[in-house]
Amino acid sequence: MEPTPKKTIEVLGPGCTRCKETYRVVQEVVEAGGFSFEVVKNESIERMVELGLMATPGVAVEGKVVVSGRIPKAEEIRTILAAS
Amino acid sequence: MKPADRLSPAAAALVGLAALLAWLAVYLNLGSFARWVTYGLLRLAPGTHVSSAVEFLVFEVPKVLLLLVLVVFAVGIVRSFFSPEKTRRVLAGRRESAGNVLASLLGVVTPFCSCSAVPMFIGFVTAGVPLGVTFSFLVSAPMVNEVALALLFGLFGWKVAALYAGTGLLVAFVSGLVIGHLKLEKWVEPWVYAAPAGQADGQTAALTWRDRIEAGKAAVVEIVGKVWPYVIAGIAVGAGIHGWVPENLMAGIMGKQAWWSVPLAVLIGIPMYSNAAGILPIVQALLGKGAALGTALAFMMSVVALSFPEFVILRKVLRPALIAVFAGVVGTGILIVGYVFNALL
Numbered sequence: 001m002e003p004t005p006k007k008t009i010e011v012l013g014p015g016c017t018r019c020k021e022t023y024r025v026v027q028e029v030v031e032a033g034g035f036s037f038e039v040v041k042n043e044s045i046e047r048m049v050e051l052g053l054m055a056t057p058g059v060a061v062e063g064k065v066v067v068s069g070r071i072p073k074a075e076e077i078r079t080i081l082a083a084s
Numbered sequence: 085m086k087p088a089d090r091l092s093p094a095a096a097a098l099v100g101l102a103a104l105l106a107w108l109a110v111y112l113n114l115g116s117f118a119r120w121v122t123y124g125l126l127r128l129a130p131g132t133h134v135s136s137a138v139e140f141l142v143f144e145v146p147k148v149l150l151l152l153v154l155v156v157f158a159v160g161i162v163r164s165f166f167s168p169e170k171t172r173r174v175l176a177g178r179r180e181s182a183g184n185v186l187a188s189l190l191g192v193v194t195p196f197c198s199c200s201a202v203p204m205f206i207g208f209v210t211a212g213v214p215l216g217v218t219f220s221f222l223v224s225a226p227m228v229n230e231v232a233l234a235l236l237f238g239l240f241g242w243k244v245a246a247l248y249a250g251t252g253l254l255v256a257f258v259s260g261l262v263i264g265h266l267k268l269e270k271w272v273e274p275w276v277y278a279a280p281a282g283q284a285d286g287q288t289a290a291l292t293w294r295d296r297i298e299a300g301k302a303a304v305v306e307i308v309g310k311v312w313p314y315v316i317a318g319i320a321v322g323a324g325i326h327g328w329v330p331e332n333l334m335a336g337i338m339g340k341q342a343w344w345s346v347p348l349a350v351l352i353g354i355p356m357y358s359n360a361a362g363i364l365p366i367v368q369a370l371l372g373k374g375a376a377l378g379t380a381l382a383f384m385m386s387v388v389a390l391s392f393p394e395f396v397i398l399r400k401v402l403r404p405a406l407i408a409v410f411a412g413v414v415g416t417g418i419l420i421v422g423y424v425f426n427a428l429l
Contacts, residue, residue, distance in 0.1 A: 054172065068169065
């Protein structure tokens, strides 16, 4: 396989328990699935506004919001990552 | 794979129905269960402080927790039909009045967490939702919530729960209307309107009924999992008051005659925030000892609608003057609700 530049997946939220859980789910999927993604935890409100996210926790892949206001399931993240 | 995942829709519906019937059977027999535990199992003498407190505790704790589970589950399913993004689409460009009514109602069913109040506020105003309409939403969303309603229903009955919901919506509607008419956009931090706000959709796939039921379950695990210690602690204190504090002790302090009790209740409620679940059972016990219902309702509303932590969060987007107006307008609304109920009931 050719090495591809790492894409980013962002977990957005002010650090509540739901956001931590979301971060855990995302990181687990990335590690277990061997996805070449960098997982970033972002607590900045300015970034949420920039992305147009209105409810936390949120997940964004390459600057596009894919999950808003809930803890995603591992399967869902796997599908999203495989598609992008 | 959990067994529920393999069930056909018909079988799943049957399981749901059976669960509901079991819930009802347990709920309706709690009174006899509490008497059996108190007088049969523990052999306490009827009519004493201890037996009265124990019976109260054994009856109220499972009752309130059962109600919480059912209501939080149902609301979790209802909320899966709504999202902040949809609500914003409905409210954008609305005129005042009709917009305020809609915003107050949508505040009840839209998933909301005060930790995302700021991104939601910005998302609303930059999408063209008028400031007053946004405030109607921000007042109603935390105030008329499922935990408060389930507890009120369980401890005070459906009439008080309905009164709370109705007057809560009214306070949200009028507060938003007043703030809208005051034209306070100048007190919103300027960076909010300059923010390069994107408009995310956030919904990747259409939800199935199975997803919605999962959402209901997740809400139960999360919310009931968080508030149950407060409920038990609150009811335990309530049981103590129930058993030992003499009748009408509270009448002088929180009764109808004490005019100052309503503003005092509102002021005390502001610094209390996450403990709404634990405070209510205590309020119920005080009510039984002569405290007035309007005062109790005002206290409850103040606890959930006005809070210091929320003011601090909102400070990021609002000038202190606007936060003061917000607290003043909503506080006044709550005061009026308290006085009106004390006068009518």
